[in-house]
Structure formats: C-alpha cells, structure tokens
Amino acid sequence: MVEIIISIFLLTGGILSFLGSIGIIRFPDVYGRLHSATKSATLGVIGILLGTFLFFLILHDLFIGKILLGIIFVFLTAPVGAFMISRTAYNTGIKLWDKSVQDDLKTDIEKEKQKNRQ
Amino acid sequence: MIEIVSQITLVLLTLSILLCTFRLVKGPSMADRVVALDTIGLNLIGFIGLVMILQETVLFAEALLIIAILAFISTISFAKFLEGGVVIDR
Numbered sequence: 442m443v444e445i446i447i448s449i450f451l452l453t454g455g456i457l458s459f460l461g462s463i464g465i466i467r468f469p470d471v472y473g474r475l476h477s478a479t480k481s482a483t484l485g486v487i488g489i490l491l492g493t494f495l496f497f498l499i500l501h502d503l504f505i506g507k508i509l510l511g512i513i514f515v516f517l518t519a520p521v522g523a524f525m526i527s528r529t530a531y532n533t534g535i536k537l538w539d540k541s542v543q544d545d546l547k548t549d550i551e552k553e554k555q556k557n558r559q
Numbered sequence: 560m561i562e563i564v565s566q567i568t569l570v571l572l573t574l575s576i577l578l579c580t581f582r583l584v585k586g587p588s589m590a591d592r593v594v595a596l597d598t599i600g601l602n603l604i605g606f607i608g609l610v611m612i613l614q615e616t617v618l619f620a621e622a623l624l625i626i627a628i629l630a631f632i633s634t635i636s637f638a639k640f641l642e643g644g645v646v647i648d649r
Contacts, residue, residue, distance in 0.1 A: 448564040451609070455568035458602055462575035465582050465598060471590045474582075478598045482575075486605045489568065490623075493608040496561065497617065507620035508608070511627050515604065518631040522597055525638035530590040532642055 443499050447492050454488030457481050470538040471530045479523040487512055565609050572609070576602050593637045600630025 464477025490512050497503040537544060576599055583595040607623045 444560050447561055451561075451564050451568045451612075454605060455571035458605060459571045459575045461598065462578035462602075465595060466578050471588060471594065474591060474594050478594050482598050482601045486601045489605040489608045493611055496612050501615070503617060505617055505620055507624055511604065511620075511623050514624070514627050514631075515601070518627075519597075519601070522631055522634040522638075525635055526590055526593055526597070529638040529642040530588070533590075535588050535590060 443495075447496050447499075450488050450492035450495065454485040454490075454492065457485030457488060459485075461485060470541075471535055472527060472537065475523050475527055479519055483515060483519040486515055490515075561612065565612050569606070569609050569613075572602050572605050589641050593634060593641070596637070597630060597634045600626065600633070604630075 458481070461477050461481035464481060465474050468474045468477055490508055494505065494508045494512075497505055497508075531546060579595045579599045579602070583592050583599070586592045586595060603626055604623055607619050607626065611617065611619050611623075
C-alpha cells in the first residue's frame with residue numbers, strides 16, 4: 442500500500458516534468474514557455490521530492506528535514522525566478538506572439554508616461 | 560516495485576532534460592535559454608531525489624539543497640545581467 446502511494450507520487454512528478462519540457466519545446470514565445478516551465482516542472486519536482494521524503498520516512502524510519510527544506514525552497518523561488526525572467530524579456534523588447542490579443546502592461550506603461558508628462 | 564518506478568521516472572527526466580537542451584541550443588533569444596537552464600536545474604533536483612531512493616542513502620540531501628540554491632541564484636543573476644548589464648546595482 443505504501444509502495445503504491447510512493448510510486449504514484451514519483452510517476453506523477455516524472456510525467457509532469459516531461460510535460461513541462463514538451464511545453465518548452467512547443468510554445469510559441471518566451472512567456473508561454475515560462476508558463477509551462479514554471480508551473481508544471483515545479484509541481485513535478487515537488488512530487489518527486491515528496492515521494493523521496495515518504496520513502497525514507499515510512500520504509501526506513503528516517504526523518505530528513507533537508508528534503509522538506511528543498512521543497513519549501515523550490516516552491517518559494519520558482520515564481521520569483523520566472524517573474525525576473527519575464528520582466529527582463531519584456532524590458533529588453535522581446536515581442537509577444539503575433540496572435541496574442543491582449544497586452545495590459547503596454548497600456549499601463551503608456552498611461553504612466555502620460556501622467557509623468559503632465 | 561519502487562525500484563522499477565524510479566527507473567521509469569529517471570528515463571522520463573532524462574527525456575525532459577534532452578528536450579530542454581534542444582531549446583537551450585536553438586532558443587531564438589537569451590531569455591529562452593535562461594528558461595531552459597532553469598528547468599534543467601529543477602530536473603536535476605528530481606534526479607538526485609531518485610538516486611537517493613535507488614541507492615537507499617541519505618547522503619545526497621545536501622547536494623539537493625545546494626543545486627536548488629545555485630539554480631535560483633544563477634537564474635536571478637542572468638536575468639539582472641541581461642536586463643541592465645549589472646548584477647548588483649546600488
């Protein structure tokens with residue numbers, strides 16, 4: 442029973458990481474690739490680490506706090522990294538996909554410029 | 560059973576790192592390459608977890624944390640460098 446639960450965690454993590462990488466190949470622009478890489482790959486790694494933690498906790502009676510620390514660290518820092526990359530991509534002038542319909546940041550920047558002129 | 564599942568997951572992670580390497584080589588802009596590097600770092604953390612299960616050792620827990628920290632710091636510093644040319648600004 443325990444082995445089945447751990448196996449489900451591990452397989453879910455592996456499949457999510459693989460799907461994230463397929464998204465990195467298939468999406469058309471940087472922002473779409475960030476969407477795939479950040480959400481799916483992060484959840485996959487968290488699944489694999491939870492499986493490892495449960496494996497050592499239940500089958501070997503070892504509590505490893507470092508793996509929990511790793512889970513918390515990945516969970517906290519992956520969104521920060523994705524935000525920094527997307528901000529850099531927008532500021533260095535990388536275009537959105539040509540079929541995108543909405544660019545809220547552009548209108549906000551233009552409003553801010555007009556406010557500064559007055 | 561856990562051993563077989565771990566090996567299957569290792570194969571999945573290897574394929575995922577291969578796909579990321581393709582994007583790392585091809586990527587049209589530098590931001591694409593940084594995204595691919597970030598994902599490779601995340602997948603390496605999963606690799607180390609699986610190796611810990613396969614070898615039944617707890618000695619690699621520190622390596623897991625250190626790779627996580629290095630991946631995060633390299634991503635942040637690449638982003639800062641590509642944006643302004645300076646990593647630490649005052």
